[in-house]
Amino acid sequence: xxxxxxxxxxxxxxxxxxxxxxxxxxxxxxxxxxxxxxxxxxxxxxxxxxxxxxxxxxxxxxxxxxxxxxxxxxxxxxxxxxxxx
Numbered sequence: 001x002x003x004x005x006x007x008x009x010x011x012x013x014x015x016x017x018x019x020x021x022x023x024x025x026x027x028x029x030x031x032x033x034x035x036x037x038x039x040x041x042x043x044x045x046x047x048x049x050x051x052x053x054x055x056x057x058x059x060x061x062x063x064x065x066x067x068x069x070x071x072x073x074x075x076x077x078x079x080x081x082x083x084x085x
Contacts, residue, residue, distance in 0.1 A: 003080060007023050007031050010021070016025070016062045019059060020059075021062060025059045025060065025063070029060055030085065032049040032053050033071075033076055035048075066081075
Protein backbone atom coordinates (compact mmCIF):
# COMPACT_ATOMS: atom_id res chain seq x y z
CA UNK A 1 0.00 0.00 0.00
CA UNK A 2 1.22 3.46 -0.85
CA UNK A 3 0.49 6.67 1.06
CA UNK A 4 -1.92 7.88 -1.63
CA UNK A 5 -3.86 4.60 -1.34
CA UNK A 6 -4.53 5.35 2.32
CA UNK A 7 -5.25 9.08 1.95
CA UNK A 8 -5.46 10.44 -1.60
CA UNK A 9 -3.96 13.87 -2.30
CA UNK A 10 -7.33 15.59 -2.06
CA UNK A 11 -8.16 13.96 1.30
CA UNK A 12 -6.60 15.48 4.44
CA UNK A 13 -7.95 13.17 7.11
CA UNK A 14 -9.30 9.70 7.64
CA UNK A 15 -11.13 7.59 10.20
CA UNK A 16 -8.98 5.09 12.09
CA UNK A 17 -10.42 3.04 14.94
CA UNK A 18 -13.22 5.56 15.37
CA UNK A 19 -10.97 8.62 15.50
CA UNK A 20 -10.39 11.28 12.86
CA UNK A 21 -6.67 11.47 12.09
CA UNK A 22 -5.18 14.26 9.99
CA UNK A 23 -2.67 13.63 7.25
CA UNK A 24 0.79 14.45 8.57
CA UNK A 25 0.16 13.35 12.16
CA UNK A 26 2.99 10.80 12.19
CA UNK A 27 5.40 13.19 10.48
CA UNK A 28 4.57 15.94 12.96
CA UNK A 29 5.13 13.50 15.83
CA UNK A 30 8.58 12.64 14.49
CA UNK A 31 9.56 16.30 14.17
CA UNK A 32 8.23 17.10 17.63
CA UNK A 33 10.00 14.09 19.13
CA UNK A 34 13.30 15.22 17.61
CA UNK A 35 12.80 18.72 19.00
CA UNK A 36 11.78 17.40 22.42
CA UNK A 37 14.88 15.19 22.58
CA UNK A 38 17.33 17.74 21.17
CA UNK A 39 19.51 19.21 23.94
CA UNK A 40 19.93 22.32 21.77
CA UNK A 41 16.17 23.00 21.90
CA UNK A 42 15.10 25.74 24.26
CA UNK A 43 12.82 25.02 27.21
CA UNK A 44 9.97 26.69 25.31
CA UNK A 45 10.61 24.55 22.21
CA UNK A 46 10.59 21.38 24.33
CA UNK A 47 7.41 22.50 26.11
CA UNK A 48 5.66 23.18 22.79
CA UNK A 49 6.86 19.88 21.34
CA UNK A 50 5.65 17.96 24.39
CA UNK A 51 2.23 19.62 24.22
CA UNK A 52 1.92 18.73 20.54
CA UNK A 53 3.07 15.14 21.17
CA UNK A 54 0.54 14.67 23.96
CA UNK A 55 -2.26 16.15 21.83
CA UNK A 56 -1.42 13.75 19.00
CA UNK A 57 -1.28 10.62 21.17
CA UNK A 58 -4.93 9.58 20.71
CA UNK A 59 -4.48 9.68 16.93
CA UNK A 60 -1.13 7.89 17.05
CA UNK A 61 -2.61 5.16 19.24
CA UNK A 62 -5.65 4.90 16.93
CA UNK A 63 -3.24 4.30 14.06
CA UNK A 64 -1.52 1.59 16.10
CA UNK A 65 1.89 3.24 15.73
CA UNK A 66 3.19 2.09 19.10
CA UNK A 67 1.77 -1.40 18.66
CA UNK A 68 4.28 -1.88 15.84
CA UNK A 69 7.16 0.42 16.70
CA UNK A 70 9.00 0.84 19.98
CA UNK A 71 10.36 4.23 20.97
CA UNK A 72 14.08 3.89 21.76
CA UNK A 73 14.45 6.81 24.14
CA UNK A 74 13.21 5.86 27.62
CA UNK A 75 11.84 9.32 28.49
CA UNK A 76 9.98 9.64 25.19
CA UNK A 77 8.72 6.07 25.54
CA UNK A 78 7.35 6.99 28.97
CA UNK A 79 5.70 10.12 27.56
CA UNK A 80 3.90 8.26 24.77
CA UNK A 81 2.85 5.48 27.17
CA UNK A 82 0.97 7.78 29.54
CA UNK A 83 -2.74 7.09 29.75
CA UNK A 84 -4.98 9.62 28.03
CA UNK A 85 -6.16 12.43 30.28
